[in-house]
Amino acid sequence: xxxxxxxxLMLVVLMLACATFAxxxxxxxxxxxxxxxxATFPPPFFPRQVTLDQYVSLFxxxxxxRSLFNSIVLSVAVTIVSLLVxxxxxxxxxxxRFRGRAPLFKLLIASMIIPAQVTMLPLFLLLNKMGLINTYxxxxxxxxxxxxxxxxxxxxALSIPDSLLEAARMDGAGDFRIYWSLILxxxxxxxxxxxxxxxxxxxxxxLWPLIVMTDESMYTLPVALANLSGEHVQDTELMMAGSVxxxxxxxxxxxxxxxxxxxxxxxxxxxx
Amino acid sequence: xxxxxxxxxxxxxxFERRHPDIRVRxxxxxxxxxxxxxxxxxxxxxxxxxxxxxxxxxxxxxxxxALEPLDQRLRSxxxxxxxxxxPGIRETNMVxxxxxxxxxYVDTRVLFYRKDILxxxxxxxxxxxxxxxxxxCQRIVDTGPETEHYAMLLPTTEWPPPVILGxxxxxxxxxxxxxxxxxxxxxxSRAFTFYIDFFNRRYAPVxxxxxxxxxxxxxxxxxxxxxxxxxxxxxxxxxxxxxxxDAWMTAPLPGPDINTPGMSLAGxxxxxxxxxxxxxxxVWKLIEFLSEPEQxxxxxxxTGDLPARTEAWQDTSLTENPYVRAFLAQLKHVGSTPKIPxxxxxxxxxxxxxxxxxxxxxxxxxxxxxxxxxxxxILEKRRWMVNAR
Amino acid sequence: xxxxxSRAALVVFLGxxxxxxxxFFFLPVLAAFVMSFTDFDVYSLxxxxxxxxxxxxxxxxxxQDPLFWKALKNTLYFLLVGGPLSIGVSLGxxxxxxxxxxxxxSFFRFAYFAPVVTTLVAVAVVWRYIYHPRFxxxxxxLGLVGINPIDWLGDPAWAMPAIMLMAVWKNFGYNMIIFIAxxxxxPQSLYEAASIDGAxxxxxFATITLPLLAPTTLFISIITMIGYFQLFAEPYVxxxxxxxxxxxxxxxxxxxxxxxxxxxxxxxxxAFVLFAFILxxxxxxxxxxxxxxx
Numbered sequence: 040x041x042x043x044x045x046x047x048l049m050l051v052v053l054m055l056a057c058a059t060f061a062x063x064x065x066x067x068x069x070x071x072x073x074x075x076x077x078a079t080f081p082p083p084f085f086p087r088q089v090t091l092d093q094y095v096s097l098f099x100x101x102x103x104x105r106s107l108f109n110s111i112v113l114s115v116a117v118t119i120v121s122l123l124v125x126x127x128x129x130x131x132x133x134x135x136r137f138r139g140r141a142p143l144f145k146l147l148i149a150s151m152i153i154p155a156q157v158t159m160l161p162l163f164l165l166l167n168k169m170g171l172i173n174t175y176x177x178x179x180x181x182x183x184x185x186x187x188x189x190x191x192x193x194x195x196a197l198s199i200p201d202s203l204l205e206a207a208r209m210d211g212a213g214d215f216r217i218y219w220s221l222i223l224x225x226x227x228x229x230x231x232x233x234x235x236x237x238x239x240x241x242x243x244x245x246l247w248p249l250i251v252m253t254d255e256s257m258y259t260l261p262v263a264l265a266n267l268s269g270e271h272v273q274d275t276e277l278m279m280a281g282s283v284x285x286x287x288x289x290x291x292x293x294x295x296x297x298x299x300x301x302x303x304x305x306x307x308x309x310x311x
Numbered sequence: 312x313x314x315x316x317x318x319x320x321x322x323x324x325x326f327e328r329r330h331p332d333i334r335v336r337x338x339x340x341x342x343x344x345x346x347x348x349x350x351x352x353x354x355x356x357x358x359x360x361x362x363x364x365x366x367x368x369x370x371x372x373x374x375x376x377a378l379e380p381l382d383q384r385l386r387s388x389x390x391x392x393x394x395x396x397x398p399g400i401r402e403t404n405m406v407x408x409x410x411x412x413x414x415x416y417v418d419t420r421v422l423f424y425r426k427d428i429l430x431x432x433x434x435x436x437x438x439x440x441x442x443x444x445x446x447x448c449q450r451i452v453d454t455g456p457e458t459e460h461y462a463m464l465l466p467t468t469e470w471p472p473p474v475i476l477g478x479x480x481x482x483x484x485x486x487x488x489x490x491x492x493x494x495x496x497x498x499x500s501r502a503f504t505f506y507i508d509f510f511n512r513r514y515a516p517v518x519x520x521x522x523x524x525x526x527x528x529x530x531x532x533x534x535x536x537x538x539x540x541x542x543x544x545x546x547x548x549x550x551x552x553x554x555x556x557d558a559w560m561t562a563p564l565p566g567p568d569i570n571t572p573g574m575s576l577a578g579x580x581x582x583x584x585x586x587x588x589x590x591x592x593x594v595w596k597l598i599e600f601l602s603e604p605e606q607x608x609x610x611x612x613x614t615g616d617l618p619a620r621t622e623a624w625q626d627t628s629l630t631e632n633p634y635v636r637a638f639l640a641q642l643k644h645v646g647s648t649p650k651i652p653x654x655x656x657x658x659x660x661x662x663x664x665x666x667x668x669x670x671x672x673x674x675x676x677x678x679x680x681x682x683x684x685x686x687x688x689i690l691e692k693r694r695w696m697v698n699a700r
Numbered sequence: 701x702x703x704x705x706s707r708a709a710l711v712v713f714l715g716x717x718x719x720x721x722x723x724f725f726f727l728p729v730l731a732a733f734v735m736s737f738t739d740f741d742v743y744s745l746x747x748x749x750x751x752x753x754x755x756x757x758x759x760x761x762x763x764q765d766p767l768f769w770k771a772l773k774n775t776l777y778f779l780l781v782g783g784p785l786s787i788g789v790s791l792g793x794x795x796x797x798x799x800x801x802x803x804x805x806s807f808f809r810f811a812y813f814a815p816v817v818t819t820l821v822a823v824a825v826v827w828r829y830i831y832h833p834r835f836x837x838x839x840x841x842l843g844l845v846g847i848n849p850i851d852w853l854g855d856p857a858w859a860m861p862a863i864m865l866m867a868v869w870k871n872f873g874y875n876m877i878i879f880i881a882x883x884x885x886x887p888q889s890l891y892e893a894a895s896i897d898g899a900x901x902x903x904x905f906a907t908i909t910l911p912l913l914a915p916t917t918l919f920i921s922i923i924t925m926i927g928y929f930q931l932f933a934e935p936y937v938x939x940x941x942x943x944x945x946x947x948x949x950x951x952x953x954x955x956x957x958x959x960x961x962x963x964x965x966x967x968x969x970x971a972f973v974l975f976a977f978i979l980x981x982x983x984x985x986x987x988x989x990x991x992x993x994x
Contacts, residue, residue: 048799052796056811065837137704154971154974157975158725158732160964172355181725183717184718204703245819246955268821268828279829282825468943
């Protein structure tokens with residue numbers, strides 16, 4: 040009886056996994072098909088001949104290599120900068136006492152409900168005045184600080200015993216040294232989680248790079264892909280190759296650091 | 312943009328060969344994103360030096376003072392002259408008498424039809440007047456149960472057909488120096504009623520569901536006539552089965568009566584020079600190059616886009632193409648839409664209300680009045696600006 | 701004991717973050733608010749003289765715009781049908797994975813979560829082909845069980861459901877993880893006690909799991925609702941708001957008004973109306989579920 044139940048459950052779980060994976064598998068499979076094969080009836084699930092033509096096209100004819108480069112540069116840059124900025128602020132909110140700390144923090148948390156789209160038009164005009172449109176900084180600078188990141192770090196930092204800091208201060212360590220040599224190492228788990236969130240969030244970001252980058256040599260992968268899909272609606276296989284190229288890096292990163300990412304979501308959800 | 316962007320690449324090496332000191336950097340944008348990309352570029356002071364611009368967009372960029380006037384250059388040009396262009400087309404590039412764009416390729420809408428189906432109902436010639444038009448539709452629809460087929464395809468996602476019909480009745484769409492909508496005026500009402508009648512009498516299907524693949528449906532005889540542009544000559548040839556290649560033809564649009572030739576839309580794209588460019592002389596050389604009859608013919612052969620230069624039409628690839636003849640005839644009777652920045656937005660509204668009227672959600676009268684109300688709202692700012700001067 | 705920091709320390713540690721948030725978030729929000737009371741548009745872009753203060757006119761116009769109501773209807777449709785569907789699937793998946801009978805749990809967790817980390821644009825492109833009326837795998841599979849091909853993205857009645865299905869596929873893993881965390885907090889002993897009392901699996905689920913999951917469910921409902929109100933990328937990539945405006949969402953309309961037509965004042969007003977909706981919905985939802993819990 041139990042065996043039957045178990046098999047039944049496993050079957051359902053397996054079917055759901057298949058349904059979840061199937062589009063991704065098809066995407067990879069179609070990316071290796073020669074042009075035109077995917078748009079036949081019945082739709083093929085596996086390529087009759089495997090070819091790298093589509094990927095070659097992407098890099099030679101359509102210069103997707105440049106977009107790949109842009110995505111990597113931006114994701115890495117934003118991650119590093121925001122880790123620094125957010126951890127400093129999160130630490131300050133956790134361990135420093137200053138006037139207005141509580142109301143300020145509450146204000147920041149409350150403002151998380153404001154949808155980002157509200158800011159995009161004026162932000163665009165502002166960056167325009169500053170000459171930052173169509174530059175890497177146009178993405179890096181607004182992405183520098185994240186309220187969610189500050190929140191996560193503060194939560195974590197609160198659990199660091201004050202005695203540790205006191206001891207360090209008695210030893211004569213200055214503020215920055217305490218932060219750099221004591222706090223940061225202790226925060227490693229949450230920093231890793233935040234780094235992954237930020238990296239993947241920046242990689243997948245679509246609307247803002249779409250608005251800020253006016254020149255195609257500055258497009259990130261998602262924007263380049265959307266651009267392509269407007270043009271090459273008929274070229275199924277080519278588009279699948281583009282999608283694979285866009286998704287693969289993040290999927291690999293995620294597979295490697297699954298544990299941390301999922302822990303991060305759980306940490307963020309178990310709120311007050 | 313689009314296909315032109317991809318294909319112009321083939322012409323550029325020749326240009327760079329003749330002008331070794333000039334390098335052309337090409338950027339291709341899909342049509343769906345082009346409008347916002349260009350405006351964003353303008354806002355970000357990142358406009359290109361030269362650009363292909365759909366001629367209905369030219370007014371917008373003129374208002375922004377983004378385009379460089381080209382009269383002077385045209386006058387002193389050895390290669391291009393005023394007379395090189397169809398008057399109706401050239402006119403779309405002029406605002407307040409000043410020329411801002413050089414037509415690159417032209418586009419207009421004509422009737423594509425199934426010769427065999429029309430012949431079967433007694434029409435060896437395509438309809439030439441509105442009366443004949445409705446008559447041939449009635450005959451086609453009468454040959455069998457309604458649900459099986461229609462006579463005409465009029466997707467309500469396309470604003471040109473109702474607008475073209477409005478042009479034919481002499482509507483100017485807007486009034487009072489283009490500050491108010493005139494869609495409920497007598498001319499457009501007449502045209503719009505004629506248009507909606509296609510749906511009411513079941514000559515044309517309502518809604519998109521039925522036609523996912525135009526070419527397939529045309530081949531199957533699901534509809535016999537369609538108003539569309541030159542790019543479909545190539546597409547029809549490519550996608551219709553060999554058996555049907557002889558069964559279709561193009562023709563100029565029917566007009567309201569035998570004495571009034573049917574007008575159509577003066578469309579196409581022009582080459583414009585942005586006033587922020589620092590390389591205006593080089594840009595002009597490129598424009599002149601792309602306007603050479605030889606280059607125009609070459610471009611036509613690659614893309615199927617009809618050349619803007621009348622001289623280019625002498626080429627055999629055009630004179631021997633039976634489908635192109637209708638376009639040549641039509642181009643002599645084309646008109647432009649109001650040259651205001653808001654036209655694009657207004658055209659979208661026309662589509663919306665065509666849909667509403669076709670589905671009988673509102674009557675023709677109600678739809679046009681509602682359309683005018685919305686158009687008036689869109690034009691409010693323009694009214695203020697025009698009256699302030 | 702918390703330390704009172706020096707001025708310098710405060711500036712160094714809080715400065716960058718607060719400056720960035722202040723200048724690149726709060727300032728634009730304020731600017732958008734002000735802009736929503738003007739008629740800033742493409743003319744103003746060319747010449748700042750052409751801006752007028754128009755009070756509440758943008759807001760009033762918004763409420764008279766049939767497109768706004770259409771977008772609102774579409775967004776609510778997406779929210780009220782897609783939302784519960786997504787949460788239901790997440791809960792189901794979480795319960796499945798938490799069952800002691802299931803093996804290879806972490807592999808399946810990865811499988812269910814994978815769509816979440818994929819780039820939305822990329823999967824929208826893939827799904828566009830899956831939904832192709834003639835060559836798409838979905839219609840092919842449906843054909844195998846005798847269902848006629850549906851023009852998923854071309855039929856106004858099916859386009860939004862198509863987008864919903866894709867959104868559920870993409871997001872259910874995220875909420876599933878949170879549900880798992882919530883489920884793990886329920887003491888096993890409660891279930892054992894109920895079993896001993898003769899309660900079946902479904903009864904256990906209804907009387908123990910659901911009530912104890914209530915705070916988690918509330919949290920998930922709110923974040924899902926906030927996310928779904930902001931539907932944009934899927935219709936942008938797959939349907940451009942069509943066919944016949946059946947997939948036009950509030951944010952897509954805002955984008956079109958703001959970046960395509962440059963009616964920036966109008967667009968800003970729409971943004972704030974959206975914000976107001978989200979705020980109201982969060983408050984209502986919180987109240988309702990708190991009441992239900994008592």
